[in-house]
Amino acid sequence: MKKLDYKGYYFIAPFFAIFLTFNLYPVLLTFYYTFTHYEGYGEPQFLGLDNYVRILTDSYFLEAFINTWQIWGLNFALQLGIALFLAALFSDLRINIKGLGFFRAIFYLPNLITISSVAILFNIMLDWHYGSVNQFLLKLGIISEPINWLNQPFTAQASVALILTWMWFGYTFIVLMAGVAGISKEYYEAALIDGANRWQTFIYITLPLLKPIMLYIMITSLIGGLQLFDLPMLLTDGLGSPDGSLNTMVLYLYNQAFRYGNYGYAATIAYMLFLITVIFSGITFKSMYREAKVTKKRGNK
Amino acid sequence: MQNKRRPTKTIIYLLLILLAIISSVPFYMMIINATRDTKDIITGFTFVPGSSLIDNYNTMMGYVNIWNGFKNSLIVAVSVTVLSGYFSALTAFGFAVYNFKGKNQLFLFMLLMMMVPGQLGLIGFYELNKTLGLLDTFIPLIVPTIASPFVVFFVRQYLATTLHSSLLEAARMDGASEMKIFHTIAFPIMMPAVATMSIFTFIGSWNNYILPLVILFSPEKYTLPVLMGFLKGSQVAQNLGSMYLGIAISVVPIMIAFLFFSKYIITSIGAGSVKG
Numbered sequence: 001m002k003k004l005d006y007k008g009y010y011f012i013a014p015f016f017a018i019f020l021t022f023n024l025y026p027v028l029l030t031f032y033y034t035f036t037h038y039e040g041y042g043e044p045q046f047l048g049l050d051n052y053v054r055i056l057t058d059s060y061f062l063e064a065f066i067n068t069w070q071i072w073g074l075n076f077a078l079q080l081g082i083a084l085f086l087a088a089l090f091s092d093l094r095i096n097i098k099g100l101g102f103f104r105a106i107f108y109l110p111n112l113i114t115i116s117s118v119a120i121l122f123n124i125m126l127d128w129h130y131g132s133v134n135q136f137l138l139k140l141g142i143i144s145e146p147i148n149w150l151n152q153p154f155t156a157q158a159s160v161a162l163i164l165t166w167m168w169f170g171y172t173f174i175v176l177m178a179g180v181a182g183i184s185k186e187y188y189e190a191a192l193i194d195g196a197n198r199w200q201t202f203i204y205i206t207l208p209l210l211k212p213i214m215l216y217i218m219i220t221s222l223i224g225g226l227q228l229f230d231l232p233m234l235l236t237d238g239l240g241s242p243d244g245s246l247n248t249m250v251l252y253l254y255n256q257a258f259r260y261g262n263y264g265y266a267a268t269i270a271y272m273l274f275l276i277t278v279i280f281s282g283i284t285f286k287s288m289y290r291e292a293k294v295t296k297k298r299g300n301k
Numbered sequence: 302m303q304n305k306r307r308p309t310k311t312i313i314y315l316l317l318i319l320l321a322i323i324s325s326v327p328f329y330m331m332i333i334n335a336t337r338d339t340k341d342i343i344t345g346f347t348f349v350p351g352s353s354l355i356d357n358y359n360t361m362m363g364y365v366n367i368w369n370g371f372k373n374s375l376i377v378a379v380s381v382t383v384l385s386g387y388f389s390a391l392t393a394f395g396f397a398v399y400n401f402k403g404k405n406q407l408f409l410f411m412l413l414m415m416m417v418p419g420q421l422g423l424i425g426f427y428e429l430n431k432t433l434g435l436l437d438t439f440i441p442l443i444v445p446t447i448a449s450p451f452v453v454f455f456v457r458q459y460l461a462t463t464l465h466s467s468l469l470e471a472a473r474m475d476g477a478s479e480m481k482i483f484h485t486i487a488f489p490i491m492m493p494a495v496a497t498m499s500i501f502t503f504i505g506s507w508n509n510y511i512l513p514l515v516i517l518f519s520p521e522k523y524t525l526p527v528l529m530g531f532l533k534g535s536q537v538a539q540n541l542g543s544m545y546l547g548i549a550i551s552v553v554p555i556m557i558a559f560l561f562f563s564k565y566i567i568t569s570i571g572a573g574s575v576k577g
Contacts, residue, residue, distance in 0.1 A: 004400055004401055004402060005399045005400055005401060006401055007399055007401075007479055008395045008396070008398070008399025008400070008401040008404065009395075009401060010395070010479075011391050011392060011394055011395025011396075011398075011399070011483070012391075012392050012395040012396065012407065014388055014391065014392075014447060015388060015389075015391070015392040015447065015448050015453065016407070016448070018388075018444065018445060018447040018448040019411075019414070019448035019450075021429075022426065022429070022441075022444065022445035022448065023414065023422065023445065023448060024414070025425065025429060026422035026423075026424075026425030026426035026428075026429050027417065027421055027422035027425060028425070029422070029424075029425030029428060029429065030421065030422050030423070030424045030425035030426075031425075033424055033425070033428075040428075082320075086317075086320075089313055089317075095309065095310055095313065097310075097313060097314075097317070099317075101564070103317055103320075103321060104567055105559075105563040105564075105567065106321045106324050106325055107320065107321070107324050108563070108566075108567060109324055109325065109328070109556070109559065110324055110327075112504060112555055112556075112559055112566075113328075113508075113552050113555060113556070114507065114508040114510075114525065114526050114529070114551060114552065114555070115508060115510065115526075116508075116510045116526035116527075116529045116530055117525075117526070117529050117548050117551045117552050120529050120530070120532070120533050120544070120548055121327060121331055121545075121548050121552075122327075123533065124541060124544055124545070125327065125330065129343075130342065130343045130541070132330050132334070132346050135345055135346040136346060139345075139346070166323070166324070166327075170324065171570065174567055174570050174571055175570060175571065177571065178570070178571030178572070181571070223418060226418075227418055227419075227420055229510070229511055230510045230511070230526075233510075233530075234529070234530055234533065250420055250511075253420065253423070254511070254515075257423075257424055257427075258515060263424050263428070266424055267424045267425070270420055270421050270422075270423060270424060271421070273418075273420065273421075274417070274418065274421045277418060
């Protein structure tokens with residue numbers, strides 16, 4: 001046991017001073033607001049659990065919850081599908097695809113760009129009559145008349161999901177490839193000798209061994225996805241148009257606080273969001289973990 | 302065998318190239334449209350640049366000084382990167398080198414708070430800064446990043462494997478103070494880890510939207526992402542060429558930086574996720 005040395009406190013003191021002031025205190029203050037009616041001036045009025053009762057019966061919050069899931073779900077399925085497909089291609093010994101570095105960089109590029117700029121870029125590119133997307137699709141003959149992307153609930157949500165996929169599949173691919181790099185080449189060589197085809201190699205070797213990393217991808221994507229704000233805020237009017245379909249939980253929180261001045265209720269939304277994030281991360285972790293254990297057992301037999 | 306595989310391989314390459322085009326074409330369109338006037342853009346789309354770049358620039362600058370937003374973003378992002386890098390190294394050093402009461406509990410507490418999403422305390426953060434009179438200043442965007450748990454965690458893990466206590470003992474024998482040891486011996490050792498985190502800190506700050514949106518009110522203080530939103534709501538939005546140009550100016554610097562750092566950034570993402 002090393003002897004105690006108080007000097008360590010000096011080094012960590014600035015961190016904790018700032019941390020307690022700007023991080024912990026605001027979190028606790030927000031928690032206090034969840035029990036109050038507060039409009040940003042005067043004294044917060046104590047309400048007890050009224051905000052919590054309200055949020056459980058608030059159809060707008062339910063709508064925001066469902067919207068967020070729909071957008072995230074569609075995006076995640078597409079993003080992971082593309083990334084897994086790419087990882088399968090690049091890990092296949094038989095075809096030996098070249099240019100991994102180049103493709104990785106190009107696929108990752110959209111992820112780096114400021115989301116608010118991306119949102120505004122697509123806001124004008126998805127314009128009904130004058131947007132480049134419709135002009136392009138018309139020219140290719142894929143569609144016969146322009147689609148009003150951002151004016152119908154389904155296409156608006158699909159647009160957001162597709163933009164998210166476009167931004168994130170490269171990142172997911174890079175992370176998956178880091179996992180693939182950690183898989184011993186011997187597995188693939190053995191599979192090759194045993195005459196396993198491409199599909200079997202992927203299903204029985206790559207996929208099970210990538211489970212831990214897929215868990216990481218899923219949880220980080222879920223946490224980020226539940227906080228979706230920049231795109232819906234800037235893609236349409238910032239109020240969730242069309243027809244409330246882009247009203248996500250954080251957008252609802254922002255509007256309640258900074259547009260309508262309902263700080264107490266907005267604080268409650270923040271805590272509900274946190275609770276939802278913790279619950280679903282826990283479920284994801286547990287189910288993936290259990291699956292991983294089952295596979296491992298099967299493998300031992 | 303070879304002949305049978307060749308068509309598959311060609312299809313795969315075509316597919317990859319198609320994906321690469323999808324990833325980059327919106328940026329290409331953005332740059333092309335930045336050089337065309339609204340009438341041109343409305344009538345159809347082309348891959349050939351137009352001749353209205355200077356007109357578009359003048360129209361945009363007539364409403365919004367984008368370089369001012371650029372400057373604000375740069376001030377905030379550079380300050381954030383420097384402060385979070387320096388203080389995270391300091392904190393990581395304190396945790397890695399010294400043994401003090403409550404050390405493990407404090408470290409665990411820090412890790413737990415790392416899991417809490419930023420939006421949770423947003424309302425309280427706004428109110429706190431209102432009370433302190435810090436709204437509409439850069440301070441709430443910069444100073445809180447002195448406490449960056451993830452960077453501390455990353456640097457500390459790095460330090461655990463690279464810093465040997467014999468090195469510290471030798472310096473102490475020579476009569477160096479603890480602060481001097483940190484600055485002259487430990488900090489250079491931590492530099493690679495700090496630099497890796499700095500890239501992500503910088504990009505994160507540069508792209509941050511909700512926090513400056515809530516904190517800043519005066520257009521002349523807006524950072525680029527907030528200025529972009531402001532541009533969309535202003536009269537410039539009528540002029541599509543100017544809009545595209547504004548977006549391009551906000552995006553191109555990051556693209557250029559990426560050209561230089563892409564290999565570094567991509568390896569770091571991979572490394573971070575495998576460890577995490």
